[in-house]
Amino acid sequence: MDMLIGVLFFLGGMITFYLISRCLKPKPQQNHFIVENQRQEKLLPVLKTIENNLSMQMPKGEVIDMVVDVTDTVKMLYNEKTKGLNWSSFTITNIGSSPVYMSVNTWQKPESPIYPGENIDVDMKRRDAIKKIYLVCDKGKSSTVKIHAIR
Numbered sequence: 001m002d003m004l005i006g007v008l009f010f011l012g013g014m015i016t017f018y019l020i021s022r023c024l025k026p027k028p029q030q031n032h033f034i035v036e037n038q039r040q041e042k043l044l045p046v047l048k049t050i051e052n053n054l055s056m057q058m059p060k061g062e063v064i065d066m067v068v069d070v071t072d073t074v075k076m077l078y079n080e081k082t083k084g085l086n087w088s089s090f091t092i093t094n095i096g097s098s099p100v101y102m103s104v105n106t107w108q109k110p111e112s113p114i115y116p117g118e119n120i121d122v123d124m125k126r127r128d129a130i131k132k133i134y135l136v137c138d139k140g141k142s143s144t145v146k147i148h149a150i151r
Helices: 002-023 030-057
Strands: 063-070 075-077 089-094 100-104 119-123 133-137 143-150
Touching: 063 075, 063 133, 089 100, 100 143, 133 143
Parallel strands: none
Antiparallel strands: 063 143, 075 133, 089 119, 089 143, 100 133
């Protein structure tokens, strides 16, 4: 009999605990949604900045191929219509017979030229970073370069 009473008390306690925990269980309140909304509003500008930075690193995918004759007068490659070449990377190959000096965006004669048969890869890792390319040969020399660029 004592055992039965003990079991009933135990079961009654369990049922009571169950009912109380169900009734006192916190319900989702509007405050939770307000806090979550505020969090999202703070994150949105940060995510937009990250998205913009990533998109600036991605090339547009346009490929430009050209062959350029180079002389002993500095030649600047620049597109007036688009206010620059707006490339992200390019490969230049000297297919001529004389060394060619190359500079990107601002002119300064490099110490080492691109020799015939050599190629150089330039990757700025940012969209529209390459605005100008300057090319020149030694005095009295000329050459030809092939350029493969990505905008």
